[in-house]
Amino acid sequence: MVYNYDSKWHSNAPKTRLQLCGEDLIRSTHNFRNNDGTNDRPVLFIRHSLGGNVIQHVVHEASACIPGCNRFNLQTDHLKLNKFSGPQDRSFISVSAEISKMIIASKDLMERRKNLARESRFCVPFGRNRDFVGREPILAQLLTTIPPSLEEDDCQRTAIEGLGGVGKTQIALEAAFRVRDQYPGCSIFWVPAVDATSFENAYREIGRQLGVEGIDEDKADVKTLVKEVLSRESSGHWLLIVDNADDPDLLFSDMALSDCLPFSLEGSVLFTTRRHEVAVRLDIPQRNIVTTGEMSVAEATDLSLKGLNSRGSNLEDVKSLVVFLEKLPLAIKQASAYIAKTRMPVARYLDHCRSSDKTLIKLLTKDFEDRDVAARYLKFICFLAEKDIPISLLPPASDQLEADEAIGILKAYAFITNRESHDSFDMHRLVRLATQNWLDKEGKHEECVTEVIERLQQAFPPPQRDNKDTWIKYLPHLETALGSREGSADEAALDLLGIAGDCYSVLGQYQKSEQKALQALELQEKLLGKEHPQTLRSMNDIAVDLSLQGKHKKAEAMFRQTVELRRKVLGEDSPDTLNSMCNFGGLLTTLGKYEEAEQMLRKTLDLQVKVLDKDHPEVSYSITNLAVLLSNRGKHEEAEGLCRHALEQMGARLGEEHPQTLSCMTTLGWVLRAQEKYKEAEGVIRQTMDVREKVLGKDHPDTLTSMSDLAFVLKRQGKREYAVALMENCYRLWAQKFGPDHPRTRRSFRLLNDWKLVG
Secondary structure, eight states, X not given: OOOOOOOOOSTTOOOOOHHHHHHHHHHHHHHHHHHHTOTTXXXXXXXXXXXXXXOSOSSOHHHHSOTTSOOOOOSSOGGGTTOOSSTTOHHHHHHHHHHHHHHHHHHHHHHHHHHHXXXXXXXXXXXXOTTOOOOHHHHHHHTTTSXXXXXXXXXXXXXXXXXXXXXXXXXXXHHHHHHHHHOTTOEXXXXXXXXXXXXXXXXXXXXHXXXXXXXXXXXXXXXXXXXXXXXXXXXOSEEEEEEOOOOHHHHHSSSOGGGGOOOOTTEEEEEEESOHHHHHHTTOOGGGEEEOOOOOHHHHHHHHHHHHTOTTSOHHHHHHHHHHTTTOHHHHHHHHHXXXXXXXXXXXXXXXXXXXXXXXXXXXXXXXXXXXXXXXXXXXXXXXXXXXXXXXXXXXXXXXXXXXXXXXXXXXTTSSEEOXXXXXXXXXXXXXXXXXXXXXXXXXXXXXXXXXXXXXXHHOOOOXXXXXXXXXXXXXXXXXXXXXXXXXXXXXXXXXXXXXHHHHHHTTOHHHHHHHHHHHHHHHHHHTXXXXXXXXXXXXXXXXXXXXXXXXXXXXXHHHHHHHHHHHHHOTTSHHHHHHHHHHHHHHHHTTOHHHHHHHHHHHHHHHHHHSOTTOHHHHHHHHHHHHHXXXXXXXXXXXXXXXXHHHHHHHHTOTTSHHHHHHHHHHHHHHHHTTOHHHHHHHXXXXXXXXXXHTOTTSHHHXXXXXXXXXXXXXXXXXXXXXXXXXXXXXXXXXXHOTXXXXXXXXXXXXXXXXXXX
């Protein structure tokens, strides 16, 4: 083998260090001996002079290499770094050998990832129903369609269709366990579609089971993240069961939960629904719609006998009872539970049932007369969402033993069904509706709803990032309780509307947050008046939510009204008024109304220094907003000084990871960039982005703002390829999270196109 390097030292010659040439020689020798099969032969080095001393790199190493990757020297100029004369070109041999090593090394890694991804998961919140009987023809039909491995060319969709109470959920549950037993490599997931929040919570749990990155971040688009992961072939075989898919509006209108369903040739989706319309709109072929009718008399009798747990029951009486109950599994289960609990003869129970509905209600509730806690719990939970009701939400009993006994009674009468975790339970829709109807007839609807709302006020924690696992489970029950209220419960609901709005704000769902604030505003104007401080707080919340959605004109109008009313009612030096003025000043800067913005922000700052401590975080926040404005007006040095002062105060008072501290760092990065201090700006922006990614997540709006800022600074430093790649990622995340029409999405798209076209 002959090795040489270009030793020219005069004009236009490539410049390479001798150390790199030596590394290249060793690498080339190793590659040559591997390809030639001469690894076991000795090496004899014969050198001829030094050729020429090399003094510099071809280009600066940092700009030609990717951090964290292997790097080696190529003897060529910058323009030919990725061009080769042919297969014998030494640079080509070096690069191709490195790629070959990467491929070989990656095989084991890919196999490990593949095996990890294909580990089956069983994410079903219920245990197996050991009392399940019958329905074998339906189960046999399901087991020919729902296992994903049976259909190679499509993501199979199947529906169990039937009236409420016929046992659709129990059939789906039994099918899930049979698929698990027969296809151990298939993951199985269960999602309730009774409301949007329960659906999202179930998706979040699936994401946790799958180890989806970012699934627990505050602003995570949970449904999209899980959909994307399950749509990948690497997720392996899976069966997704969507229970209670009954509401067309929820599935196909604004929420469009049907758009969140994954598609993979490795997957299959099973729905339970009461409505044929839903099955059709879900594009389920008629052959895959399994209609569930009433049980046969034999099946219904078997189910009743299991519940009665008594060999002494007269078989004919049991048959008469199940026929009277129209062979509905839920009704049979409840009747059997009552008879077993009270040891009443089946014939007598049937006589009571036949006498009148009123007698039947008395029959079912009589045993609760001496069990106040059980009766109270039944009335309470019928105004919560029917799925995943946390035991911690129930009103406190005098002691834990009394509470446990009450829950046990409700389970014994089949009013509620335990979940696998044992810290929550479900209530069947029909039981819920029947209990509500009973309370309506008794004139107790309003009283019970008010109690539920008041209990939620007590139990609901302040929605923050570190306690999200708790309040995210409470949220669907809060929504259901608010939806159950009547006019007289409005006052009790005001606090809950505010809590719900705060929850959605933490989750980054600003449109929902705005809707809750609007509902609160309507009630507050009616109950408290248009100028009440709580009413004005809702107006401020609406303005902030509008601004965060990029609806700047509407936000401006709402801020003007809020600031004017707060000045009038609370005074100009009220902290609430000053907060609105500060936010409004920031919005005016965004709108380019610099004169008005500067007047507003300087006045706000002067008043805050008088009213609050000069080192108060609100003062620092106003300073940051003023710095943005001054930088936009070309007063960069003054802006930089303000930023550094505010940053010092915020870091000491709030800590380096506080959102206001990070906001101030962002502003400092902008100001440095405006002064063309790109290297320093890059350092500040990188630090901000890293902390935001750690604390808030990759797709949080603030993180994306830092990402965009970093791309801009890199572009200004001539690092075009890095900048374009970063901006492409930024645009993709903005569009995915907030849609194509959001102002920041459009701005990212415009910048990206400009950079690609102009360079």
